[in-house]
Amino acid sequence: MSAMNKKRTESTETLKKVLRFIGRYRILLVVSIVLAAASVLLQLYVPILFGNAIDQIIAEQKVNFSQMWRWLRQVLLVVLFSGAASWIMNLINNRIAYRTVQDIRAKAIRHIQKLSLSYLDSHSTGDIISRITADADILSDGLLLGFTQLFSGIVTIIGTLVFMFSRNVVITIMVIVLTPLSFFVAKFISSHSFQMFQRQSSARGQQTALIEEMIGNQKLVQAFGYQDKASERFARINEELRESSQQAVFYSSLTNPSTRFVNNVIYAGVALAGAFLIPGGALTVGGLSVMLAYANQYMKPFNDISSVITELQNALACAARIFALLEEKPESPDPSESLSDVKGSVEIDQVSFRYTPHRPLIENFNLKAEPGRRIALVGPTGCGKTTFINLLMRFYDVNSGTISVDGKPVDQISRHSLRSSYGMVLQDTWIKNGTVRENITIGKPDASEDEIIQAAKMSHSWEFIRRLPDRLDTVITEDSLSQGQKQLLCITRVMLCLPPMLILDEATSSIDTRTEMLIQEAFDRLMQGRTSFIVAHRLSTIRNADEILVMKDGSIIEQGTHDELMKKGGFYHTLYNSQFVNTAE
Template structure:
């Protein structure tokens, strides 16, 4: 994304805060005027000190009181300006984060699958913080800096036009240096943000897979890879910081030269009697005040380069195409008839996966999907849930194409338990009621008992109010029991079970299988299975390979065919 277009979008985000910005400008103007009054008052104070024994103490005291009053005004103007600027910048950052996260909830699943999860998190959290820092500096120092420059020029011209021309004439040198350097920092800040996201992703991955890394003895390899990524981030961050840090000292040098020239010229004029010592003091004060904003503004420009680079990365998330959805609803209760007619699908256009798939499932039937790894079993589930849409053909539920109903309407009719467990930070009760928020305590306990989870939940420190973390202290089997209990509590008309008991001991699995059989009665169920003993009673078994259904029938029929399924079955039970 180009820097100019990023800036336009940031300005658009600021539009709702126009009133606050105007108020901030008023306080900024008050800060500048009161600040610029002090050199004038300092000059007057100096002129009241005429010489040894010739000090106008009453006049000096009056000027000192004026300086104190002006300083108080400056303090309160700066205080209110900063409070307003903080409100604007952090509100904008909050809006930016919220829009990015909301878009993530609406983008196609393939977008999430194709992006680094750590990098996405880095964009929404770290990059948003960096953007806030840059924007805050812009509001705090850019406004006051520009006004200070304009104000000092006016005050200097009033004192002595010829000296003011020296300062003004040298100003473009500072601007050209700042522009030259800052124009080259943007790409380094962009690379720094990207490298930071890569490192965040790697750290997150290695922490979540710590047990596996230790088991495989891959600690040294992980360390070496971390060092590479860390060095890459260090390199890009060092370059960004180095080039950006050149701006301030370069402009400070130019401004110091200007200040020295003003001092020398002013001294000659004072000796000649053209200006008073007090006026020279005021002029030097203004020369100092004139130089200060340039140093601050160059720092702001550097931070803004980083802020715009970070904002561009967040806008990339916001600009992702969101899922096109409709607001259609099913007519009445869903019975569970599923028809897949002439379905074609591929994750990558040039690599077809499923071609001309036809499956008809009657309401209440149990359908088992088996086959080798990569056969397309999970893909079939993805199509049923509309995590991905078919490239051709149609998937129908109760005779209605699922693309004509909203995703929420479709997915609320399905319940899923996957081989990989998904629990969120929160209490056990919160996790169990995700699919049925209004469930009563009795219903929660009944579902937990059916899933054989009640006993271990009861033994936890706070029972159903025990707070879980993503890692937690529960075993994998206990986590899977909670997922099963969650499904049994919601009880939608259609079920998807993908190796739902893979982490549970055999004895408990046999008990849960009885509960599953009761739950599946009258509900259309799709079971993805590797252990074929769990699906021998299925009404229909689909044997898939390379995206094609090669065999279809019940257990006895497929054994009688003596084909792919029979071969797979015998390999498990007759080896």
Template structure:
């Protein structure tokens, strides 16, 4: 196990199943979700900067729905013209409508007389095609305008949603930069990535679909209710019976499905974390032959996701069929009652036709609002996960005004420093240390002694519990983190390269560096030696894992990057563990020249690499138990003596 890994073993453990390694368990306990109402309200609150555009969306929707709602009324007039013309043609010319009705009543045909009394007839004439064409023309104009304004509404709303999601992603990015390292140590990367990608995309999709449908559906319901009461108050009351039934059914089903949507996205994040973990350690999985175990864990988690997703979609999907069934019952009731009113002359057949269209327009938006519950619940479930990230405790803010060292020398002092990853497990106790400018300080000790922790405290990746750390006489807690870290250069045992050229990866340490400075740093760290052998030289493009260069070459690149930054304090955490012995000797020589004017901290397991250090610190259980030069510590025959002899005795035994 590496020293970096072992030191982190003292950190607060991730929640059960949240970490582990390629074979860590992923069975998380169920997390209590936020309330749907407050979460939905907070999500809609993200639209507040777009309120003027939302007002425009509402205005366009009103115009579009108004034109759309007037259409059935005009079509009903067209039906009345056709029916009245067909009936008029069967009547004798030269008589009036009143005479025809009176004659029917005299013959005892009162029902037919009532039917004709509700119509406008011209006996002997056929269908008035001029009037009918005018009606149809107006209907076409209305529907064209309704479509145009509906398209404009969708276009503006799309901009509103995308700008909102854009700001949300910016907020998440800024939040991640303010989170302490402790947060990332307690979360699997895949689960965190799922919140930043999958959950945000789901929020975007939910807002896009639900806002558009919600605005249009609500306005359509209002407009249709008005038109139905204008046509027939009795039929309108029959149609309104669906409203309370719709609300009750939607509320009952939504309450049951919401917790399943929360579980669905929780399991999605966990599955992503497991996949990312397995892919990262794919070679290790192969080496130890654990494919079956990994497959079994994947299958188990995939089954949990399937069950949650199936249940959420199935239960929420029941809303639409239930509301459609209610709508069909109302449709039958309206058709029967409307037919009776036409027969009695209270309504014309065209008005009943229009009302039936309105009843469909009325129940369809209600069903759409109900069916949107699954989209809305899914979006709010994702929003809860994003809000949990946004609400996480942040690192302490930088002081204002911040202090800065008056001179850059690299003198680092630990004064009575204490630190623990968890209150019940103290790690470092009242540590005192002085590193003078230009000194090379080596830190050695057994696994878990706290060597990497000491470096993390220098960088302020973690805040100390008590005591002070000063750099060139200035308390580092009174400096901004950017200022502090710009003065410290760090090379980790775990190398990190990004997708780009070798030149770009070296220049990451100082983006404004000139070409000559990049070449000088590469030459000093023996990067230039292997880069010259590549076909594209410094323009060679590396993938984000640096797979097209060896592990030792990747480590040399990270060392060159740190040297280019020209820090006043250089921290090397097992920085030469992946290079061969010959290259290590060369790099050590380069380091000796490059650290002449800077303080250097070197964490090393191979004690042969730190013999020339000005000061060697021996740590055990968070305490410095010995310090001195290599010769002094060997002469003292203490902890360092035991470590040194154990290491080289093991080497001799292996050779024998």
């Protein structure tokens, strides 16, 4: 299949997908088509009425004014009815177009919630945002233009031909024979513009992604003097967007003047042919004015449709990007079985995992964590500690082996049930735009104020919360708190839920030493009787762990208590001593 045929097939498939969404509003669509037909037919009747009025001018000083005014009054009524039908049709078209795009956006957001983290990790946030916002906006504009002009244009072409045949067959056939020239010109140009609009849409997504990345990390950009490099990257993408946009718009803008040129030639031909027919009595002056009006109305939709096709090519290119997101394979189906009365026994049996097929990360991982035990994971950066946590929470599925909780394989348990059994505090914090109360009660929305305050006191976040203007009802954003305060709120969430199992991944990395010591005491109380997995770089914080797993290159190379590992004098001994040597220096 040639590249051109492939693009044409892609465009057709995308159109079918859009039509499936539009099909939900088929009743409104039918009403819109009926109103379009009514409006067009009434407009097409106007030239006949004008022609009849003109024919009342019989000769010099011979004008039948009473009949002329009767025809002109009918013109006024027909125009009013046609305008009302067109106005209602436009309202319906607006509703169909914007509701369709609303449905597509809603489905896209729901689908994103089901996508695996592997997809989200491999695609920039800005590009995904661009698909749901900018691309959807362009799709709605294209649909609106299509509904408004495409239906009316098709009905106009058919209706005009019927009226023209009723007036003069010879001129009508001449118009029909010459008109395909206009259509072929429009089709040739539009068929080449789809690929250009795809390039434009892709470049726009890259630009949005870069802007989102640079603005979101502006402190890092300035701290590392990356401004010039960022500007160079933006200039490069901006130039690509300018070039692709210019080519797409220039090429597509040739459609209208090209078809207008052909249509004007046809119009001149009708006038010339009609002028020769009048002396023989085959056509009246009023009849010629009617044919000229019809010839103009017949050709005008070809100009409009050519513009619509150009916009639809742009809209379909954007729709293709949205549907590419919608068609991404979601996470594997979620089982219906739930965990209940969780004891906290976790068993990992011969687990292997890799992000990419050719790069092994975790191989033949084995672990059995009895209920209530504290398991610490240590090792150099990139050894697989955080990946192990992702597998525990089933953010990723293992390539082989099994992970079980209370004897049940996690792939046979609903993700919500599994994840709600863990309390998780990460080094990377997440705060949503809302009140402090809303941020704390994410895992327990029905918590009472006393419970919230008690959890805040246990996590030592109450010290700064009570100083906020509205305390728990203070509205906060991602940037209104320090990194340490955000981490304290994340710890408070866990303190409020009191889950049967805990995951602490550098949970106190952004907190001052004094507060960290107090929180460690709170964690010690919280971990009593709860299976806990602790990831820490500061090895002094995990000395009291029941078992320490030393990881390297995705495998457990040492295992035991702190004292046991120190006696072995192996890799853990080297890691532990190196931290204190560096501290002393």
